[in-house]
Amino acid sequence: MYDVVILTDKRYEDPKSIDWYVQQVLTEDQLLLIELEKLGLRVIKKAWDSSDFNWSATKFAVFRSTWDYFEKFKNFKKWLEKVKEETTFINSYELINWNLDKKYLIELNKKGVNIPTTELITKEDNVTLKSLFNKYDFNEAIIKPTISGAARETYRISKNNFYNYEQKFLDLKLNEDLIFQEFLNSIITQGEISLIFIGFKYTHAVKKIAKKGDFRVQDDHGGSVEVYNANNEEIIFAKSCLDKCPTLPIYSRVDIIYDNNNELSLGEIEMIEPELWFRNNKDAAKLLANEINKLF
Numbered sequence: 001m002y003d004v005v006i007l008t009d010k011r012y013e014d015p016k017s018i019d020w021y022v023q024q025v026l027t028e029d030q031l032l033l034i035e036l037e038k039l040g041l042r043v044i045k046k047a048w049d050s051s052d053f054n055w056s057a058t059k060f061a062v063f064r065s066t067w068d069y070f071e072k073f074k075n076f077k078k079w080l081e082k083v084k085e086e087t088t089f090i091n092s093y094e095l096i097n098w099n100l101d102k103k104y105l106i107e108l109n110k111k112g113v114n115i116p117t118t119e120l121i122t123k124e125d126n127v128t129l130k131s132l133f134n135k136y137d138f139n140e141a142i143i144k145p146t147i148s149g150a151a152r153e154t155y156r157i158s159k160n161n162f163y164n165y166e167q168k169f170l171d172l173k174l175n176e177d178l179i180f181q182e183f184l185n186s187i188i189t190q191g192e193i194s195l196i197f198i199g200f201k202y203t204h205a206v207k208k209i210a211k212k213g214d215f216r217v218q219d220d221h222g223g224s225v226e227v228y229n230a231n232n233e234e235i236i237f238a239k240s241c242l243d244k245c246p247t248l249p250i251y252s253r254v255d256i257i258y259d260n261n262n263e264l265s266l267g268e269i270e271m272i273e274p275e276l277w278f279r280n281n282k283d284a285a286k287l288l289a290n291e292i293n294k295l296f
Contacts, residue, residue, distance in 0.1 A: 035289035
């Protein structure tokens with residue numbers, strides 16, 4: 001019997017080859033595991049799709065490095081529905097299920113959260129990139145699936161080159177819902193700010209910066225990360241976004257960007273498997289362990 005399972009994917013459960021990227025994933029998970037064990041909790045790390053594990057043998061399962069769920073989404077959803085009856089998820093099943101699909105951004109926008117101008121595109125919608133650019137008064141846009149991660153199938157397009165992506169857009173639309181979103185220039189000039197919250201308490205932040213010639217800030221696309229001291233306005237904005245979620249998460253990462261009017265806007269709220277940069281603030285790992293321990 002275990003108290004906590006730290007959820008990962010099979011690439012990081014017992015890797016045979018460890019490069020810098022894998023090592024930082026392992027470090028992040030290990031920092032939390034150590035803090036949980038210091039509290040006397042019985043902890044194990046398992047891939048979410050481990051076929052040989054009895055999920056009723058743990059009280060809690062905390063999502064950490066399950067970074068393949070969107071690649072195996074149908075199986076992940078089946079697993080989620082089944083295992084919610086066998087153990088308790090952290091964050092909660094309700095929040096995880098809500099956070100899986102980026103349609104939540106439109107919901108939050110209706111509650112007053114500033115996001116980049118965004119339109120949801122479904123397979124039933126009779127639209128093209130040409131018609132979308134004719135509809136909206138901006139020069140560049142992003143298209144991406146509503147269920148995705150690590151910039152999967154994410155494209156930066158413009159009024160001048162959209163025809164090069166028209167077929168790609170139509171092909172994607174046949175298989176999954178998409179969002180068409182105004183491109184924010186500050187992602188290039190200023191980067192994206194990620195604020196980490198544990199138990200609704202702001203702990204630390206980083207700034208993610210795309211490599212030259214790219215717009216994707218993720219380090220697996222060549223982006224860089226630096227320690228960032230968020231100002232009061234940024235912290236208050238991020239908290240206001242969390243306040244409008246169905247319930248408050250035990251852990252979360254709020255990604256914010258300055259929009260093209262230099263106003264704060266929400267990029268995403270990550271409540272499933274966000275990188276939390278514990279290696280930049282080990283006290284945050286301790287704080288999360290303490291929050292989990294309060295649930296017993």
